[in-house]
Amino acid sequence: MKFGLIATGTDTTFPHDDTSALKLLQDYSDKTARLAAQGAQVIVLPEKIALISDQGAGQVDALYATASARAKASIVVGLDRGSLTKRFNEARLYTPEGRLAANYHKHHLVPRFEDADQPGKTITVLDQPSGVWGIQICKDMDFPALSRQYGAQGVGLLLVPAWDFTLDGWLHGRMAVLRGVESGFTIVRAAKQGVLTVSDDRGRIIAQQDAATVPFASLLAIAPVRHDKTLYVRWGDWFAWLNAAGLVALLFRGNRKQDPAL
Numbered sequence: 473m474k475f476g477l478i479a480t481g482t483d484t485t486f487p488h489d490d491t492s493a494l495k496l497l498q499d500y501s502d503k504t505a506r507l508a509a510q511g512a513q514v515i516v517l518p519e520k521i522a523l524i525s526d527q528g529a530g531q532v533d534a535l536y537a538t539a540s541a542r543a544k545a546s547i548v549v550g551l552d553r554g555s556l557t558k559r560f561n562e563a564r565l566y567t568p569e570g571r572l573a574a575n576y577h578k579h580h581l582v583p584r585f586e587d588a589d590q591p592g593k594t595i596t597v598l599d600q601p602s603g604v605w606g607i608q609i610c611k612d613m614d615f616p617a618l619s620r621q622y623g624a625q626g627v628g629l630l631l632v633p634a635w636d637f638t639l640d641g642w643l644h645g646r647m648a649v650l651r652g653v654e655s656g657f658t659i660v661r662a663a664k665q666g667v668l669t670v671s672d673d674r675g676r677i678i679a680q681q682d683a684a685t686v687p688f689a690s691l692l693a694i695a696p697v698r699h700d701k702t703l704y705v706r707w708g709d710w711f712a713w714l715n716a717a718g719l720v721a722l723l724f725r726g727n728r729k730q731d732p733a734l
Contacts, residue, residue: 476512493522508543518664541570550633603628610634623655636666656700
């Protein structure tokens with residue numbers, strides 16, 4: 473499939489009122505139309521584009537349902553929804569038919585920065601003509617167990633809105649790439665103040681674009697939607713535990729040699 477990714481770098485605007493939020497989301501919507509005109513079938517926007525109220529979320533849905541239908545593309549939008557004191561970090565997926573098909577809530581929240589956000593509890597898996605899709609958000613990709621759940625569901629494509637901190641953009645993106653190797657899927661990750669990255673189930677970087685040092689970045693890439701059955705999905709952290717057990721055995725053996733009583 474052909475993927476489009478969009479993110480901002482030096483412009484870190486994060487509106488907290490519906491009027492400003494909808495204006496910024498309209499700007500992103502206009503940019504998705506340009507990528508769709510170049511053949512993008514799935515377009516991923518970054519995490520936390522804006523904070524939108526529960527009432528304003530209906531306007532966002534109307535905006536992107538129309539945008540996805542016109543573009544004939546699926547669009548993933550990253551939002552905070554709710555209030556300043558209680559909200560949800562969401563990734564909302566709109567289909568080419570012009571409907572909201574999924575609304576994923578981020579599981580692993582950044583301490584202090586996301587104290588007002590409520591953690592998600594479920595994964596999002598969608599059966600599509602191209603294969604099985606899943607959604608995660610940014611820091612979720614730091615935790616292998618969550619991605620392993622997607623691997624167990626046969627996911628061949630993971631769509632990831634993200635927001636990095638400029639200096640950690642490359643490292644954080646590569647941590648996400650490793651999840652695709654462990655659990656066997658392609659990853660499309662659009663990171664504000666980070667790196668736009670498309671990687672396959674072998675960890676090969678199909679395409680990437682800096683989005684940390686420029687006002688706005690976009691990327692187009694063709695990548696497979698392919699699930700690969702892996703030993704990690706089947707057996708989990710057995711190799712890590714084996715190494716831990718080996719370390720304990722070596723330490724015990726070393727102590728025995730140093731003790732003259734033994």
